[in-house]
Amino acid sequence: MTALRDVAVVGAGAAGLHAAESLRRAGYDGRLTLIGAEDEPPYDRPPLSKHLLGGEWQPDRLALRGPQALEELRLDLRLGVPAERLDRRERTVRLADGHRVRCDAVIVATGVRPRRLPGADGPVPGAHVLRTLGDALALREELRAGTRLLVVGGGLLGAEAAATAVGLGAEVTWLASAAVPQAAVLGTETAALLAGLHREHGVRIHRGTAAALLRRHGRAAGVRLTDGSELAADTVLMAIGSEPATEWLADSGVPLDDGVVCDAYCAAGPGVWAAGDAASWPDPSTGRHHRLEQRTNATEQAVHAARNLLAGPDGVRQAYQPVPYLWTDQYGLRVQAFGRPGDADRFEVVDGSLADHRFAAVCGRDGLVTGAVGIASARALRHLRAQVAAHSAWPSEAS
Incomplete structure (x- = not known):
């Protein structure tokens, strides 16, 4: 030192x-x-x-x-x-x-x-990304009742922005390439629950892949999809990864x-x-x-x-071995996940139920516990976290 x-x-x-x-x-x-x-x-x-x-x-x-x-x-x-x-x-x-x-x-x-769509290089009025404080403030200026917002990207960022925007009265279309948005992160079951909530709140979920930003009179006007079709919008948020x-x-x-x-x-x-x-x-x-x-x-x-x-090279160092943890807030629900529930091919609710929007579930693959996900079930999730950290054999004790 x-x-x-x-x-x-x-x-x-x-x-x-x-x-x-x-x-x-x-x-x-x-x-x-x-x-x-x-x-x-x-x-x-x-x-x-x-x-x-x-x-x-x-x-x-x-x-x-x-x-x-x-x-x-x-x-x-x-x-x-x-x-x-x-x-x-x-x-x-x-x-x-x-x-x-x-x-x-x-x-x-x-x-x-953040990545941007072809055609969105450089500042384009109405075309947004969401990474910095300035990005968020600029997008906030455009969100109001009746604004047609197109959110491109089926991950957590796009989901949270869509939920927030529809709460402000915007007309929101959410474009995602996956059949169930957020499934790659949260798993199909939890993602399907959230997709249902988005639809209940008026978000239109469209399946497809954006090919390029559309511009009219120098301003973003929507996107062109890979199949040649177009989606029109007043404002476009590109949440397509980084x-x-x-x-x-x-x-x-x-x-x-x-x-x-x-x-x-x-x-x-x-x-x-x-x-x-x-x-x-x-x-x-x-x-x-x-x-x-x-x-x-x-x-x-x-x-x-x-x-x-x-x-230093000769001192006692510690390998970094985290248990991945994420959360997302959508429509008043906090979803928490440990490990990688999106990679799992097995899913079992061990506390509560998805229908009640209060549950904890264990996720597994290849005979091992690989993740856990839940809503409003903190105690059960803490127990499942230990199993994720230990790569416990499936079925887990909790199941």
């Missing part, structure tokens, strides 16, 4: 902030630079598609830490200046404003950027393959670590590299990366 004089954390979201906090709590007393591409101090992203988009919250409620807490971290805080290049030989990070930040070690926490924001590492020698390729300890090479949405590390059960774009993972992985960085 004493050999480190300068540490840079690149990315000022949840992962970056928790990495910085973990370094200080573990005793690192050197220079600590936190670099963020956005102008805002670290804020929480999950409320963007719900509380902020719906107008229940204002931006100040999203702040992860207040000014005093940030000051106590003694950060060299560089906001609104994206990183452009990592020079490992010179041990510097070059910023977009031309400055260079010295770093004996760096933690990459730059997250992801890609790691790692282009600034292209010439650095840091291994990249759908993210920063790390070992089990979150290390990507001498002096380089990664955490959060941009980190790719080996799954302890399969050995295959993977990323997790989940809020809880951003926090937990950042803590591991910081501690392992300070332990």
